[in-house]
Amino acid sequence: MTSPREGDPSGRAKEPRAGDRAPAERAFRVLAPLLVALFVLAGWEVVVRLRDIPPYILPAPSRIASELVRSWDVLGPSLLVTVRIAALALLAAVVSGAGLALLCSLSKWIELSLLPYAVTLQVTPIVSVAPLVLVYVDDPLAAVVFCAWIVAFFPILANTMSGLAAVDHNLRDLFELYGASRWQQLWLLRLPTALPYFLAGLRIAGGLALIGAVVAEYVAGTAGAGTGLAFRVLEAQYRLNIPRMFAGLFLLALTGIGIYCGTSLLSRLLLRNWHESARVRER
């Protein structure tokens, strides 16, 4: 035990922080994957050129890059559409998932009567549900958002529910001892306890929202609607424009990475002071 008298005079125990990480290690974290990418792309380029593989079989990375620039007028707006769909779906999933979890935690009856349907919604493959949604929802954008929401909603619901139920028993006793109201219990105890669980759900849901958006766009695309990235990839396939398919795929991957980084960053910012998952271990 460190007695406060012997302790750090600044009043803080020494604690490693993300910012204290050795600069060498931080540089390595960025450089190592970049080197791998460079190596693979260079190999790819060399193989395509040496073997003289035609672009409709396998385009070289340089060809994909130039296609990306050339068709940016088409792909750029589509990227925005897809990002918007995923973001809207994620937002809807957060509101409905966390909200329903809260309702379930307040009333056993709500949980018992609604949870089976939430599970059903989750286990029914979205590919099979999407065409039906398109039949009944007139606005194609709304239909695609709806499909993406179905996929993204469940992890947030399930995780937030576990979080709300994971309250420390002694802390609950303590709140009871001091006569805490139901509202105080929720606001000061249950919600903070559930936060890390919710954020873990959010990270999963972020990726799923994009997947849901892409699947719905594929289905909607055949129905003649949609200008999202997924539809552009499909369209390029019909036209045997393989470089553009790769370019679209590249942008989709980038979107997914962006969502993941965004939700991870949010999680780290909210939990950095206290949760194990956001702290750096010193070795």
Added chain:
Amino acid sequence: MSGEAKTSPRFSETTDRHRQRGAELLRIEKVSKVFADGTVAVEGFDLSVARGEFVSLLGPSGCGKSTVLRLIAGLLRPTRGTVRFAQPLAPGDIGFVFQEPTLMPWATVADNVALPLRLCGFDGRRAGAAVAEALALVGLSSFARAYPHQLSGGMKMRVSLARALVTRPTLLLMDEPFAALDEITRLRLDDELARLWQAHGWTVLFVTHSVFESVYLSTRIVVMAARPGRPVAEIAVDAPRPREEDFRDSPLYGALCREVSAALHRAMASRGAET
């Protein structure tokens, strides 16, 4: 509520010998607790605690010590019998220290200590002064803005103690508070608790399974037997105060420990005969 205290005849002999004798604060009569699964945690428990006493409940694990504390705190309802206080209690009149620090990891030390005041509806400025005072008592003033994970086990326990003290409770309940700590830390916290109790004259009910700890701290020790949990012996610790480090080396301390130890062994033997 029983108004003016009348000392229970059963305990009159020991309470009369107390230096710190005061009016009766709490009386437990014939309290039993049977849990839903049929376990009889406590049966026929009588106890009277006077103001300013430091009473230890000593017994083997599973003898219902913690259950007694929870019954007194109102966290459990007795199946039979009554728990009565000399005055009606408001939230904040009872402080509780758990075996684990039980801090909110998302809140700073100051916010953790302020929690009872916040739940009892104190306004911010008055709470701030009380929190600073409580932290000063346990020697953690400079750690007010730290988070629990930045503290050692002993420091977390001090925060937990500060939180229990912040409302200036009438009765402090401590459930094996230092049991999970290493021996060195534990001895130091025992020293500090003895010093604080000496200075402030709180009423403390302290659950422990350590003979040495109970003798060092208490004015009176209630030895409990298990299955069902019940008091089987009571020993007044009349050693002079203040007790400091050197008390642990004194012949009197050794003799008292032997006496309490023997009582504990008898308690455990009586349990063995039943099972």
